[in-house]
Amino acid sequence: MPDNYTGPLERLDDCRWRIPRSYKPGMRVDGLIYADDRLIDAIRGDRSPEQVANVAMLPGIVRYSLAMPDIHWGYGFCIGGVAATDPEQGGVISPGGVGYDINCGVRLIRTDLSLAEARPRLTVLIDRLFATVPAGVGHGGRVHFDKREMRRLLQSGSRFVIEQGYGWDADLAVTEAHGRLDGAEPDDVSDRALERGHDQCGTLGSGNHFMEVQVVDEVHDEHAAAVMGLQAGNVCVMIHSGSRGLGYQVCEDYLKLLHRVPEKYGIELPDRQLVCAPVHSPEGQRYLGAMRAAANFAWSNRQIMTHLAREAFESVFETPADRLGMHLVYDVAHNIAKMEPYNVREQGAGSREQEETRRIRAATVRERGTEGGNEETESPNQCESPHVGDPGVRVLCVHRKGATRAFPPGHPELPEKYCSIGQPVLVPGDMGRCSWVLVGQPASMEQTFGSSCHGAGRRMSRTAAIRASAGRDIHRELLARGVYARARGRTGLEEEQPDAYKDVSQVVDVLHAAAVSRKVAKLRPVGVIKG
Template sequence: MPSEQKYTGPMERIDANRWRIPKSYKPGMLVDGIIYADDRLIEAITSDKSPEQVANVACLPGIVRASLAMPDIHWGYGFCIGGVAATDPEQGGVISPGGVGYDINCGVRLIRTNLVYKDVRDEIGKLVNTLFDTVPCGVGKGGVIKFSKADLRKLMNDGSAYVVKRGYGWDSDVEATEAHGRIDGADPETLSDTALDRGKDQCGTLGSGNHFLEVQVVEKVDDPKVAAAMGLIEGNITVMIHSGSRGLGYQVCEDALKELQHVPGKYGISLPDKQLVCAPVHSYEGQKYLKAMRAAANFAWCNRQIMTHLAREAFHDVFGVPAERLGMNLVYDVAHNIAKMEPYDVDGKTCQLCVHRKGATRAFPAGHPELPERYRHIGQPVLVPGDMGRASYVLVGLQGSMEQTFGSSCHGAGRRMSRGAAIRASKGRNIKRELAERGIVARARGRTGLEEEQPDAYKDVVQVVDVLHNAGISRRVAKLRPVGVIKG
């Protein structure tokens, strides 16, 4: 990374897992920036300008407590990836589309199975090929299920339940999805025709970039009781799907950023970065974006729901046993690019805050009323994809998340290499073969997909989850090892 792209501002250690950028660092900062990292991770984090973005977010009106970043933080646009910011609408707090990102409700879901590794070991090539052919992925690849614009509007209003009702899933899937796969307050009428055009044949498609579908094996269980409640058993096979709201969501963000260009000036808000454009939550402009964002979020849950259905069909085809008998239940589905109104205690008073999670996962603790009944006694599953060669993690939310991070944890390992650097590092290597040598069968639609997403391009997810485990934000439950990878 060239030196001019390094962060050179202040970084004060708070404790073994946290670092502070004091609000005195730059004019306009209303609160401190706090980054969750240990000694090893902070070095990588300061090698790009993501801490500068943490400081910029601290300038947003109405921000409460601190501008936060999880240990998988890396350089984004406007907000860093891995950023969490809560604003108080009653104190002029804003909503910023950049704090959600283009891929609204990009998220992860995990499906468990009764299959054990030896059941799939000899079939893994066939399974990966069948999944690759069944779940549309890659640039310009449309979905197998088409929706009219009228259907799309219903889908965005009703969320996951709409596609389940049409046969693409089970009722229990809805129960195991964050917010039951539907955020209240969506208004599909606020979306542009362009957004609907982009979305009409993309529901049920994976996309490309870092989106993936993985077949995994539960390699290690750290918390047997909690893992059992989630249906996770050592040696069993799981399926993880990472995707979001596709072109529809990108267009909602694009439209909002354009419409909001002059809005900060209208409300007397001065910003350090154009990509941070925002509007007061209570303003007409803020409400319009929130209604559209919620519609796109509901679309994303439908997208992952349809892919779940397609993955179950692929397993049925390969193993000749219906998905129900394979026990392919949804463990959980979490959003990691979203803004939600959530109640938090601020100075002894309960306030409804607008919590932006840009590459951060909700991590509610046991007892939280928003959790499904089956998880209320253990806490929310937190799904943390790592990289395609090493591991992913299932964690569980802890009370510390409510006290420190507005109920948030990390969303992945976080990139440590740019795409270009990853391609350069792949010269003379065959990533597909390297993965095969580790027992992982991988297929990618894009020519450079495996190179750009190679394991070395990411931080070690173990280091990332350890920081949040040690900070009391989320606890390790199970480690998942990839055995089959589909990339767009």
């Protein structure tokens, strides 16, 4: 079997490539990959498009098997994959469509501090964060919950840990799903998963997880940035982590438990790691209950780390966190499955008129983007949100694996604060270049089941990155770029060095051009802590 993808990829426009359902027997819908000419060659370089085609075989899949521009190979589903299934049409839920790190996600905290104000104490701040936020292999957290408390945490998510003193009430409104998925079933989380996670709530972990102190480097949408409290030159904090060992074990448990389930329901799969169960089946409901509990754990994890970051800032700047303006901008999940209503008549490529409208809108945004200046928001393009019961509206099970929710202005799930601009979409890049803040646009509801990209994706393997570091001092190189980094592991900085990742800006450009999500601000790292 070749290492690269040799199947069909038909160009639809500047941003989209189709894998026709005729490619493989069993495909129920087309595959659709968002990419431009710069990215598509790299995408052909691994077998992730094959995985897009495999996902198109899942029962009940609606419209397309989608992939965002940061698509790369994953287990079962590709990373960057989005698939919506209709439970009323036999649609399935698949742990492989969520991934091992359930509700891995990103949050951003803004501050009133300018970089000029922070710089004299930046090194001390990073050292303090490094000492305060547990990170790395085998490092347990400062916060421990007994069994009864853990059960409440799995049911209530961020609300529970905020009640314990780890955060502010206002954090909830700007956390996706208010930091809690309904329907979590702690009883469906194994003792083994609880054991793996018992001391890990409030810990960063290792791998690509990080906490970064960043500066708002470019503002592309002054209005949206102002609504989020982001001002050029000001400092913010980005946290990337997930459900730690508890979530990994939930995925492990259910991949095993569901092994024979497809056979039971007469589902044929091309890859064992696409193992799945009908959403309405007892097995599907059990996985959903456990996955939601793990998602609530992940939100609690990021919430506690938010509290620890605020503590570190308070101590270094000798000012209370609220007076430093350390408000949460937003928290988004990028490994999750959720039940969401969509108008399935409109979702997808749609009519020629819709296509023409989309093409024109995309061209307009692209044109404005190339001008390079600040883009003032025009009157927000409010979406007509789907309502359950309306003709054509169905509640779908939307899998996002390495993809971020990107709801447009006016969506009823958005906090009032963001109703006019759309949902903040947080897209971390590498530790040397930049990360992005975007906002969801109406085309996301029409085309991508309300989804956008989640990151850069690796371009080097871990060993290649270590080899490329031979004779170099990555820490010193980062310092030369104005980034002070601390890492627990000896090879952590080498494996995660900037060159190991693709340029996240190329990924973001595609979805900006496709009018799925719009650029608001570019964030540049100035301090990093890694596991």
